Amino acid sequence: MVFSQANSNLCIGINSGANWGDPIIQWGCYFGDNQHFTSSIQPSFGVIDTMVGTDVGFDIQGWTLAPNASSYQLGYQVLVGGSVVSSSLANTYRPDVGAAFPGYSDYRGYDLAVSVPLIAGVHTACVQSNSFGVFSTLGCGTYKWVQSNNGFLGIGDVCPMTKPTIGFYDEGVGSGGTVNFFPTAATAALRWSSKSTKVLFVQGSTNKPRVRVRSGKFGSGFTGDTSNSCAGPWGIGLVASSKVLRMNEQMLNNDINSTQALETAIHELGHALGLDHRNDPPSQTVMRSSGFSPVDLPNYPTVSDVQNVDSKY
Ligand SMILES: [Zn+2]
Numbered sequence: 001m002v003f004s005q006a007n008s009n010l011c012i013g014i015n016s017g018a019n020w021g022d023p024i025i026q027w028g029c030y031f032g033d034n035q036h037f038t039s040s041i042q043p044s045f046g047v048i049d050t051m052v053g054t055d056v057g058f059d060i061q062g063w064t065l066a067p068n069a070s071s072y073q074l075g076y077q078v079l080v081g082g083s084v085v086s087s088s089l090a091n092t093y094r095p096d097v098g099a100a101f102p103g104y105s106d107y108r109g110y111d112l113a114v115s116v117p118l119i120a121g122v123h124t125a126c127v128q129s130n131s132f133g134v135f136s137t138l139g140c141g142t143y144k145w146v147q148s149n150n151g152f153l154g155i156g157d158v159c160p161m162t163k164p165t166i167g168f169y170d171e172g173v174g175s176g177g178t179v180n181f182f183p184t185a186a187t188a189a190l191r192w193s194s195k196s197t198k199v200l201f202v203q204g205s206t207n208k209p210r211v212r213v214r215s216g217k218f219g220s221g222f223t224g225d226t227s228n229s230c231a232g233p234w235g236i237g238l239v240a241s242s243k244v245l246r247m248n249e250q251m252l253n254n255d256i257n258s259t260q261a262l263e264t265a266i267h268e269l270g271h272a273l274g275l276d277h278r279n280d281p282p283s284q285t286v287m288r289s290s291g292f293s294p295v296d297l298p299n300y301p302t303v304s305d306v307q308n309v310d311s312k313y
Pocket residue numbers: 267271277288289
C-alpha cells in the first residue's frame with residue numbers, strides 16, 4: 001500500500017497482518033528528484049549462542065530479529081558448505097532477548113537439532129535469518145566428523161565462531177575457598193555488556209552458559225585464569241564452546257581488595273571474549289599480563305579493549 005506521499009516522494013509499504021491497524025512495514029521510497037527506489041528494509045540480526053555436538057550433527061541455539069519487523073518471527077536456515085541443511089522459524093522462548101530488546105516479544109529464539117552429511121574433516125556451518133527475502137548471516141561455527149578404522153565415530157570439536165548473548169553463571173565456591181567472587185564477576189560482565197555493541201552477558205538465564213565462574217583456592221601465582229574448552233580433544237556430544245573463569249581466592253587473599261578482584265574479573269572476561277594479553281600501558285588496556293591499576297580501573301575495559309572485542313563478533 002502507499003502510505004506516504006509528500007514533497008513528491010512516494011513511499012510504499014506492506015501491511016504486516018490481515019487486519020487494518022496491523023503495523024505497516026515500510027518497504028522503501030521513490031524520491032522525487034530521481035527515479036531510484038530506495039529500500040528501507042533493514043537486515044535482520046542475531047547470534048549463535050551455543051552449538052553442541054550430537055551423534056548426527058549438532059544442536060544449535062540462538063536468537064534473531066529484525067528492526068522493522070518487530071511483530072514478526074523470522075525464518076532461519078542452517079548451511080553447511082554453502083548448502084542449506086535445515087530451516088525453521090525463530091519462535092522459541094527467550095525472555096532475556098525480550099528484556100534486552102523492548103518492543104519485541106519473548107519468542108525470538110531458535111533451537112534446532114541439525115543432521116549433517118557424513119563427510120570426514122572439519123566443516124563450517126552458518127546460520128542465516130530471513131527478513132523479507134534479505135538473508136543475514138548470524139554467525140558460523142565449525143565441527144569435525146571424526147573417522148575411525150571402522151567408519152565414522154561422530155562429531156567432535158564443535159565450536160561456534162561467533163559469541164553473542166553470553167550466558168554466564170556461578171559455579172559457586174570450591175577448592176577450599178570461602179569467598180564467592182561471582183558478584184564481582186557480574187559487575188565485570190556488566191562493564192563489558194554496557195560498553196560493547198556486540199556482546200551481552202546474561203546472568204544465569206540460559207541453560208547452556210558460555211562462561212562459568214568458579215571461586216576457590218587454586219594455588220599461587222595468579223589471581224584468575226580462563227580456560228577454553230575448545231582447546232582440547234573432545235569426544236562426541238561434549239560442549240566445546242564454554243569458558244571456565246577461575247577467581248583465585250588464594251592469590252587475592254595475599255592482599256585482597258575489591259579493586260584487584262574486579263580488575264581480575266574484567267581481565268578474565270576479556271580472555272573469555274577472545275582477547276589475548278597486550279603489553280601496553282595500563283591506561284590503554286586491562287589485558288596486561290600482570291599488575292593492577294586502581295587509577296585506571298573505573299575506565300576498564302578501555303575503549304580499545306572494547307573495540308578489540310567488537311571486531312571479533
Ligand atoms: Zn590474562
